[in-house]
Amino acid sequence: MSSQVITKDLVQKGFVQPNATTATQTDPYQDRLLKLIPAEVVSVYLALLVLVSGKDANKHEMLQLGIVIILLVVNILYKRNADVTDWKQLAISSVAFVIWVLTLGGPLIEDRLILGEKLSLIGAILTPLFTLVAPLIYK
Numbered sequence: 001m002s003s004q005v006i007t008k009d010l011v012q013k014g015f016v017q018p019n020a021t022t023a024t025q026t027d028p029y030q031d032r033l034l035k036l037i038p039a040e041v042v043s044v045y046l047a048l049l050v051l052v053s054g055k056d057a058n059k060h061e062m063l064q065l066g067i068v069i070i071l072l073v074v075n076i077l078y079k080r081n082a083d084v085t086d087w088k089q090l091a092i093s094s095v096a097f098v099i100w101v102l103t104l105g106g107p108l109i110e111d112r113l114i115l116g117e118k119l120s121l122i123g124a125i126l127t128p129l130f131t132l133v134a135p136l137i138y139k
Contacts (some may be wrong), residue, residue: 003082032135038097041075
């Protein structure tokens, strides 16, 4: 299974080679959902977050920011290497990664407020909503 979400638009424009499956249909919701979640990059972030978090977590804010920026680039490169060519899918996957970063927290996220709420709480609210809605919007 390719990492590229197969949409009607991509098939019509000839970006996806039609075969018995893609000639008549696009990816179902579950396949789009799995292809839009940057699971590999989130797992690497989580592993690095455990290494960065510690007694002097506040000293590691810039390190965490650097990790997030590097993994955003790696996410795009990883998807491109997996033959994902649609910029919308790359953008959705990148936004999903940022939402996961907010949810998982870390020294960069802790104690930060937006509209009076902690970023980790906002991330925890956005994660299921974005995960549910993104595959519905991106067809």
